[in-house]
Amino acid sequence: KVEFYSSVDSMQDLAQVEQELLNATRSYLETQQQQLNFYRRYVDQIKREHEWAVGQLKLDEYLGHPLHAFRLIKRLVQDWDALIFEPILTNQPREDFRQFSDVLTRDLGYPDQSELQGAIKGLARLQRVYNLSTSDLAGGVINGFSYDSELQWPMANFELGNTKRAGRLLNQILKPEPTHTAQQTRKYLENHEPGKKIQEKNPSWYGNYTRLCQGKRLPEESSGSPLKCYLDGKRHAYFTLAPLQVEPVHLDPDISVYHGMLNSQQILSIFEEADKEEMVRSAVAGEGGKRTVRDLRVSQQTWLDYTTPIMESVSRIIQFVSGFDMAGAEHMQVANYGVGGQYEPHPDYFEVNLPSQFEGDRISTSMFYLSDVEQGGYTVFTKLNVFLPPVKGALVMWHNLHRSLDVDVRTLHAGCPVIVGSKRIGNIWMHSGYQEFRRPCNLTSDSYKSAAYRKSV
Numbered sequence: 067k068v069e070f071y072s073s074v075d076s077m078q079d080l081a082q083v084e085q086e087l088l089n090a091t092r093s094y095l096e097t098q099q100q101q102l103n104f105y106r107r108y109v110d111q112i113k114r115e116h117e118w119a120v121g122q123l124k125l126d127e128y129l130g131h132p133l134h135a136f137r138l139i140k141r142l143v144q145d146w147d148a149l150i151f152e153p154i155l156t157n158q159p160r161e162d163f164r165q166f167s168d169v170l171t172r173d174l175g176y177p178d179q180s181e182l183q184g185a186i187k188g189l190a191r192l193q194r195v196y197n198l199s200t201s202d203l204a205g206g207v208i209n210g211f212s213y214d215s216e217l218q219w220p221m222a223n224f225e226l227g228n229t230k231r232a233g234r235l236l237n238q239i240l241k242p243e244p245t246h247t248a249q250q251t252r253k254y255l256e257n258h259e260p261g262k263k264i265q266e267k268n269p270s271w272y273g274n275y276t277r278l279c280q281g282k283r284l285p286e287e288s289s290g291s292p293l294k295c296y297l298d299g300k301r302h303a304y305f306t307l308a309p310l311q312v313e314p315v316h317l318d319p320d321i322s323v324y325h326g327m328l329n330s331q332q333i334l335s336i337f338e339e340a341d342k343e344e345m346v347r348s349a350v351a352g353e354g355g356k357r358t359v360r361d362l363r364v365s366q367q368t369w370l371d372y373t374t375p376i377m378e379s380v381s382r383i384i385q386f387v388s389g390f391d392m393a394g395a396e397h398m399q400v401a402n403y404g405v406g407g408q409y410e411p412h413p414d415y416f417e418v419n420l421p422s423q424f425e426g427d428r429i430s431t432s433m434f435y436l437s438d439v440e441q442g443g444y445t446v447f448t449k450l451n452v453f454l455p456p457v458k459g460a461l462v463m464w465h466n467l468h469r470s471l472d473v474d475v476r477t478l479h480a481g482c483p484v485i486v487g488s489k490r491i492g493n494i495w496m497h498s499g500y501q502e503f504r505r506p507c508n509l510t511s512d513s514y515k516s517a518a519y520r521k522s523v
């Protein structure tokens with residue numbers, strides 16, 4: 067089954083669904099109108115003839131005339147039947163419309179109640195993570211920017227189990243303006259069961275998560291050497307003429323952003339490849355390594371191998387920037403988030419239930435930002451006080467494992483909910499097999515660095 071709300075790209079199909087609905091409904095109404103006009107004309111004409119005849123003579127005299135009798139019988143047997151009964155009873159335009167709706171639902175898919183739930187949860191998530199006020203959202207104002215769309219907050223609250231609040235909000239809208247379209251919402255509330263209230267306690271990481279998502283860092287003690295951007299033309303001969311534009315964002319564990327790694331043309335080529343594949347709702351590893359769809363990750367994704375020209379270039383970039391052997395690389399995962407789409411704090415390593423098709427755990431993550439995001443959608447490292455706004459064409463890279471190949475718990479990170487825009491990323495995870503000479507271990511284990519972070523958020 068297709069799912070729309072979890073990816074802005076899929077939502078575009080919904081816009082098409084509505085366009086086709088509009089066209090079909092318009093032409094349905096038009097044909098019906100023409101039919102009705104036709105019936106009306108016919109009835110008027112018969113009425114005139116009937117009244118004239120009855121007015122002229124007494125009825126029995128009139129019908130005593132064989133031609134008049136014939137006309138009446140012919141009208142009833144043929145004309146009324148063919149022109150009125152038959153078309154009214156079969157109502158071909160309605161039949162056509164029914165068929166159209168079947169085809170539409172089958173070919174393009176049609177959103178159901180669970181889509182509405184998903185979209186509403188997305189809105190509620192935005193409100194919670196970004197501290198947006200309900201009135202702001204309802205008025206289409208997000209973080210001070212004004213957007214021209216009125217949100218159905220009463221309905222959202224209803225679906226989320228806040229029935230009282232839903233009623234109050236509805237009254238606020240309907241009191242000054244009783245003919246407001248929110249009347250529809252009132253009908254909906256009256257005819258549906260309210261959603262189940264989710265009384266989740268915020269998890270321990272929640273404070274850091276929301277703070278960083280909002281682009282706020284905790285003040286840090288100065289280490290004396292502030293991180294500075296630099297050009298690196300030496301990492302590989304490939305970068306001699308066009309040095310890497312490095313923005314280090316954290317030291318130990320090292321996290322760096324490499325700007326301008328893909329241009330718009332290359333990104334388009336990646337999307338062209340991705341369009342050939344099917345986007346599916348992202349799953350996460352659950353109990354015992356089983357993949358399940360959960361709200362903690364709301365996006366759609368597909369995988370690209372390195373056989374096409376564009377992906378060969380991507381592979382070269384990763385190889386030359388990271389120094390790793392691409393023999394250990396997973397295919398690139400291209401993902402697209404929906405509005406309110408997110409990926410809650412998680413590590414990229416497996417630690418347990420390692421997938422058998424690769425050697426070792428995920429030693430590093432290379433993430434390309436394939437779009438700018440109008441608002442929201444930061445990548446945040448909740449234990450490291452780091453937030454990164456997506457910048458189209460940039461590459462973020464870090465190691466998920468210590469040199470000892472023990473997992474580095476400090477790398478816990480998240481993709482914040484997208485407020486406005488379509489966030490696209492390309493992830494390449496490198497496994498530790500084949501990298502023995504690329505990133506050798508130290509003489510002493512360095513995994514102790516993680517110890518203090520195991521519990522803390």
Ligand SMILES: O=C(O)CCC(=O)C(=O)O
Nearest residue numbers: 409444445480481491493
């Ligand atoms: O979307 C992001 O910024 C982070 C994505 C991520 O962490 C992942 O896909 O593993």
Ligand SMILES: [Fe+2]
Nearest residue numbers: 412413414479
């Ligand atoms: Fe991740």
